[in-house]
Amino acid sequence: MSDAGVAARLGPLLHRILGPDLPVRVRAWDGSEAGPEGAPIFVIRDRRALRRLLWKPGEVGLVRSYVAGELDIEGDVVGALAALQRVLRHGDEPIVLTSEDKREIVRTAVTLGAVGPEPKAPPEERGQGPGLLGETPVGFYERMLGPSRSFGCGLWDGAVNLEEAQAADHADLVARLGLKPGAQVLDLSAGWGVLAALLAAEGAQVTGVTAFTGSVAAGVTPVPEPGGGPYDLIVAPAGTEPVPRLAARLAVLLKPGGRLLARQLVHRQGAVRRPFTSDYVFPHEELATLGSLTETLDAAGLEVRKITARREDYARTLRAWAANLQRTWTPDDQGLSRVWLLHLATTALACELGRIGLYETEAILR
Template identity: 65%
Template structure:
């Protein structure tokens, strides 16, 4: 029998999560339960339990983690995956019985965790994850690759190798003529734009919020230009839905111009998660389905010429980014939100609930 706060939590946790527990748990007083060799959920403050008491399930867990009241030691994807296997059935969260709820309240009272509902962290209900994310966080995620698109992992063992293989494949497939005008969105450090200018003689405009020195042959802008006539527009990075701006992008293409975009999509029968809507995209955004995104392209005169599924490569890239982010301190709510987003998206992609598709289209 384990003493301390963890010992008091053990009967409740095994009731909900199963016996043996799939993960370790360590309480604020240093007491711990769970099997050795697994990730550990660290309850740093009783307030984390109070959040779960008021909001049992995903939102309570997310709020406790984003505020730092709950922590994870070990690989975050493994930790969340272990919980998902016992808490979820397809897209349905676990349903607590009346007895479960009464046991939660009884345990919370014993541990002194009862009180008014804590305020939600400021990261919840804002404009979304990408708003004002510092460049340093992106740099930690990307590592040496300095690229923010999904890598191609066939034959690759590191993120840098996967990203390099991806850029080489895309650049060769664009078959650019010298002097071709290219617009790259979400260009990050403009490394791919620099490749197109250097190796293919393209005239490239890179749209990025990063403070980069423009590479030779590349014009850097902090926003999408209002007008232009481009031969190619590429958008290979980023998590925000693009279907709301496809018409604006089509207007920047010359007749016969090419739009190559990557778009995360959700399965038609999947359920929008509160974490995704409240923290990642903001309340006004939602991932499209593959079919609805193709319809948006068609509606503005873009003919889809090719579709490439990248779900498995996307999941592995997300895991690599999460590992990179965990190499540094998770000092604020935004860094913690990013880590949760990367881990939960990787797990959703591995389970087939979401995917990533590369759509190649031409303006008719």
């Protein structure tokens, strides 16, 4: 397409919002395009996307436009967001515009018919729709996670796909844990019981915390929340459980000398925070830093014995889940798919850039 039509008229507006060197190429609703060749392509399907950006310049407007289906991203979503974040460096803070910038943007928006009242936020935002983790249907998770149906981080050294990576991680965990027959184990993120079943096959008595009680693997006792005990071992392999908040409770569930092996996403000290993109899926759950995580475990009576960084492995796992989701996209769950794809992509990007990290912590109850 030539740089004519709506895209050409959008050019000055985009330069004022994103800077003189556009990091992306834009395709407008009339098929016209503007921006550097070979750059990630953002497709503006509706004028309402521009109106959102008028009211909320920056990440907030972009995210809402994408979730609402007014804006699309072609190809690698992680790469496209990385290009944008080079100019949107302050997370959900609005872009600072001069008075002249604002006048020019309004003039352009008027000529394109994009001026009007602020559109409502998509229903998926902040607990008003299906975007929250606890309200995602089981079948959706199955499509996103793929055949392995595992929420855990894969071990990618030598693996060629997600299934191999997660099978390698499970085998590594089972070998390192070295469970004795009869050991009492609590899996905090059992899901369908994939890892829990492997631990049970080693002779352990495994209780799994899961919402999927109707389809958990044989040999695993499903429960809706942590309880019972005392346990020889508590594992939290998915990285999504709020271990700092649960630390005192987990310590009570362990036997003296019992072990905790937990993976936890943490925020790197001093890294730029981008909370808005996670609010759709994990609202009100602020990530700890690695230092505060170890302090919390220590205060609960859990002595940290080993910490292993898994940031790169987790980024590749997130990318694989995002690819699964894009391959199985359906019109019926478009809003939910967009929420999850955005979350997976931004979290993968944050891992790759070192803003957040996944750490595996091993501790014992003193």
